[in-house]
Amino acid sequence: MVVPPIIHCDISSNNVLLDSQYEAHVSDFWTVKILKPGSHTWTEFAGTFGYAAPELAQTMEVTEKCDVFSFGVLSLEVIMGKHPGNFISSLLSSPSAKIAYNWPLIDVLDERPPQPPKKSIVGDAILVASLAVSCLSETPSSRPTMEVSKMLMTGKSPLADQFPMIRLGQLLYH
Amino acid sequence: MERELWGSVFIYWVLLARPLWLVSANMEGDALHSLRTNLQDPNNVLQSWDPTLVNPCTWFHVTCNNDNSVIRVDLGNAVLSGQLVPQLGQLKNLQYLELYSNNISGPIPNDLGNLTNLVSLDLYLNRFSGPIPESLGKLSKLRFLRLNNNSLTGPIPMPLTNITALQVLDLSNNQLSGVVPDNGSFSLFTPISFNNNLDLCGPVTGHPCPGSPPFSPPPPFVPPSPISAPEGNSATGAIAGGVAAGAALLFAAPAIVFAWWRRRKPQEFFFDVPAEEDPEVHLGQLKRFSLRELQVATDTFSNKNILGRGGFGKVYKGRLTDGSLVAVKRLKEERTPGGELQFQTEVEMISMAVHRNLLRLRGFCMTPTERLLVYPYMANGSVASCLRERPAHQQPLDWPTRKRIALGSARGLSYLHDHCDPKIIHRDVKAANILLDEEFEAVVGDFGLAKLMDYKDTHVTTAVRGTIGHIAPEYLSTGKSSEKTDVFGYGIMLLELITGQRAFDLARLANDDDVMLLDWVKGLLKEKKLEMLVDPDLHSNYIDAEVEQLIQVALLCSQGSPMDRPKMSEVVRMLEGDGLAERWDEWQKVEVLRQEVELAPHPNSDWIVDSTENLHAVELSGPR
Numbered sequence: 001m002v003v004p005p006i007i008h009c010d011i012s013s014n015n016v017l018l019d020s021q022y023e024a025h026v027s028d029f030w031t032v033k034i035l036k037p038g039s040h041t042w043t044e045f046a047g048t049f050g051y052a053a054p055e056l057a058q059t060m061e062v063t064e065k066c067d068v069f070s071f072g073v074l075s076l077e078v079i080m081g082k083h084p085g086n087f088i089s090s091l092l093s094s095p096s097a098k099i100a101y102n103w104p105l106i107d108v109l110d111e112r113p114p115q116p117p118k119k120s121i122v123g124d125a126i127l128v129a130s131l132a133v134s135c136l137s138e139t140p141s142s143r144p145t146m147e148v149s150k151m152l153m154t155g156k157s158p159l160a161d162q163f164p165m166i167r168l169g170q171l172l173y174h
Numbered sequence: 175m176e177r178e179l180w181g182s183v184f185i186y187w188v189l190l191a192r193p194l195w196l197v198s199a200n201m202e203g204d205a206l207h208s209l210r211t212n213l214q215d216p217n218n219v220l221q222s223w224d225p226t227l228v229n230p231c232t233w234f235h236v237t238c239n240n241d242n243s244v245i246r247v248d249l250g251n252a253v254l255s256g257q258l259v260p261q262l263g264q265l266k267n268l269q270y271l272e273l274y275s276n277n278i279s280g281p282i283p284n285d286l287g288n289l290t291n292l293v294s295l296d297l298y299l300n301r302f303s304g305p306i307p308e309s310l311g312k313l314s315k316l317r318f319l320r321l322n323n324n325s326l327t328g329p330i331p332m333p334l335t336n337i338t339a340l341q342v343l344d345l346s347n348n349q350l351s352g353v354v355p356d357n358g359s360f361s362l363f364t365p366i367s368f369n370n371n372l373d374l375c376g377p378v379t380g381h382p383c384p385g386s387p388p389f390s391p392p393p394p395f396v397p398p399s400p401i402s403a404p405e406g407n408s409a410t411g412a413i414a415g416g417v418a419a420g421a422a423l424l425f426a427a428p429a430i431v432f433a434w435w436r437r438r439k440p441q442e443f444f445f446d447v448p449a450e451e452d453p454e455v456h457l458g459q460l461k462r463f464s465l466r467e468l469q470v471a472t473d474t475f476s477n478k479n480i481l482g483r484g485g486f487g488k489v490y491k492g493r494l495t496d497g498s499l500v501a502v503k504r505l506k507e508e509r510t511p512g513g514e515l516q517f518q519t520e521v522e523m524i525s526m527a528v529h530r531n532l533l534r535l536r537g538f539c540m541t542p543t544e545r546l547l548v549y550p551y552m553a554n555g556s557v558a559s560c561l562r563e564r565p566a567h568q569q570p571l572d573w574p575t576r577k578r579i580a581l582g583s584a585r586g587l588s589y590l591h592d593h594c595d596p597k598i599i600h601r602d603v604k605a606a607n608i609l610l611d612e613e614f615e616a617v618v619g620d621f622g623l624a625k626l627m628d629y630k631d632t633h634v635t636t637a638v639r640g641t642i643g644h645i646a647p648e649y650l651s652t653g654k655s656s657e658k659t660d661v662f663g664y665g666i667m668l669l670e671l672i673t674g675q676r677a678f679d680l681a682r683l684a685n686d687d688d689v690m691l692l693d694w695v696k697g698l699l700k701e702k703k704l705e706m707l708v709d710p711d712l713h714s715n716y717i718d719a720e721v722e723q724l725i726q727v728a729l730l731c732s733q734g735s736p737m738d739r740p741k742m743s744e745v746v747r748m749l750e751g752d753g754l755a756e757r758w759d760e761w762q763k764v765e766v767l768r769q770e771v772e773l774a775p776h777p778n779s780d781w782i783v784d785s786t787e788n789l790h791a792v793e794l795s796g797p798r
Binding site: 047048049050051052053054055056057069073083085086088089138 | 643645646647648649650651652653654662690734
């Protein structure tokens with residue numbers, strides 16, 4: 001039996017719960033409503049400000065790419081240690097003003113874990129950041145699918161040796 | 175023979191009537207032209223005032239009704255100097271005379287008393303001298319009279335008390351003297367309206383008039399008398415210092431007196447003393463209502479009196495004991511943290527936003543379990559209800575009215591952003607929050623409530639705020655609002671005003687063509703297919719060029735990048751006919767470049783495999 005695709009629509013750090021082994025579990029399915037195709041019942045925004053895809057400002061078509069965007073915000077929040085609102089603001093600015101692409105990755109990472117990080121951790125951080133930046137693309141079709149994201153997370157990054165010099169914009173071309 | 179004679183009479187009558195109509199239109203143009211010749215205009219604001227045109231309705235800063243008669247003159251902040259002319263009294267249908275914040279001097283002409291349709295007379299922040307004309311008492315429809323910050327002398331004319339419609343009066347910062355009336359419409363006004371004059375007296379000033387017996391002890395919240403100006407040859411520095419100190423004292427004194435009075439007042443327990451009438455307390459123009467009074471007004475918040483439901487609570491229609499109609503907003507109980515003092519401080523902040531295009535807060539009610547706000551009742555509901563829930567007997571909004579709504583709502587939002595201190599971001603700009611008074615003037619409602627509900631700006635929240643289709647993209651993705659999120663909401667509201675449809679339904683139409691909403695609108699504008707956008711209820715009774723301009727403003731306001739959107743003050747100027755063409759051309763060039771960039775191959779395209787493109791997704795959603 002094929003289960004139809006489900007779009008969560010409210011991925012945020014509040015809705016990802018952690019068990020005793022720090023395994024992540026997506027929650028908040030029990031409040032969902034199934035909308036019939038073509039219905040006009042959904043006129044209130046029901047996601048979380050700060051995690052919703054920008055194209056929802058002018059389209060009623062909710063796709064899985066909305067969840068991918070929210071996942072990108074969540075991923076960046078995990079490695080930054082705070083909500084990445086400023087970074088997203090910069091991404092959504094005019095092309096000439098995407099100053100966040102020049103930010104060094106080392107400045108973006110949460111500074112609270114003990115320093116200096118091991119090379120393997122650096123590699124993982126680069127993978128997460130690379131994935132997050134791609135998920136936050138303004139154009140929905142430019143975002144990866146969750147399947148692609150899953151595969152990327154198990155790979156290795158050849159950029160680890162250049163960690164101090166890496167800027168976020170470079171990660172788009174990984 | 176008789177039939178022939180009757181026909182001749184008819185033809186003669188028509189010929190006679192037409193010249194009269196032309197003469198009437200020219201008379202108003204001539205009157206305004208007299209004003210132009212009497213003013214110095216260094217910024218060429220009046221350059222378009224061409225007396226050779228058939229009427230003044232195409233002049234900038236002049237607004238006419240459907241009969242080509244002048245109803246508005248908007249010349250605030252225009253760097254004009256010189257004097258007014260009595261011919262202004264010939265503008266019989268004038269409703270708004272806005273000349274504030276200029277350098278106009280000389281007397282206020284007596285002939286302004288002939289403007290019997292005048293709603294707003296704003297001459298504040300000028301250099302007018304001489305007396306306030308007694309003839310202004312004939313302006314029976316006047317609601318806003320602001321003559322503050324001039325050099326007016328003499329007494330306050332007693333006939334002003336006859337203007338029953340008067341809601342806002344400001345005569346402060348002049349050189350007036352004599353008795354301040356406290357009867358008629360003046361019974362509503364407080365010392366704020368009369369501060370900082372030469373020698374005013376009377377109960378409202380706290381200063382007894384010479385020769386009259388001392389009145390009963392003043393109410394505790396009345397401030398001390400205003401500072402009288404020093405005589406003749408006092409040093410300028412001393413005057414400035416005295417004025418500054420006096421102003422500081424005047425601002426502080428009411429708060430001090432009120433705090434003292436509140437401390438003396440017993441703790442209020444509504445249920446213990448059901449029959450007791452709360453004393454009337456006025457904070458500035460704001461009244462504190464008792465819960466019982468509002469329960470009586472709304473028939474104990476009866477469901478049949480519900481005007482609407484919003485994110486902040488339900489709104490009820492009510493009638494106060496003085497007969498006036500109000501809208502009572504009952505804030506949701508679980509959303510009102512914080513103490514009484516905090517709520518009251520924020521209510522006072524909202525009540526300071528006074529503008530003809532903003533919904534005026536009349537009062538509030540606080541109990542341990544209730545927080546209510548009292549607003550004037552808006553006879554014509556909201557733009558949303560007029561467009562989509564119109565009863566059969568009510569005419570649809572015509573095009574000139576829609577244009578006026580666009581301009582009025584822009585002015586209200588611009589005031590919130592640029593003149594309120596601290597600035598107020600509305601956060602929920604949409605057709606349902608643009609109310610319409612009995613004259614279909616736009617009145618922006620529901621502003622300032624986000625702060626009142628204690629939503630923290632700096633924290634991402636799961637609360638539902640805003641309506642799908644009206645939320646700016648950066649607000650969705652970052653959780654941060656600014657005045658530019660209001661501009662986005664305004665742009666979408668303009669599209670609703672033009673099309674008559676909800677943003678939600680517009681987005682569905684666009685989706686049928688497989689494009690985003692704003693790209694869809696852009697395409698129709700480019701192809702000149704206005705009829706596909708304009709509300710069918712207008713029955714083609716609109717001017718193509720004006721529709722195009724309004725759509726251009728809407729598109730400029732709803733750009734994806736906040737930095738690219740105009741400010742609301744710039745929107746006001748564009749709607750008044752200044753600067754839209756240049757802004758639009760500039761944007762067109764940028765758009766061409768943007769499209770070229772978007773056509774380039776995307777660097778991510780190689781490794782992205784979108785395997786779910788054609789699958790039908792079940793949409794799930796729900797508040798947290």
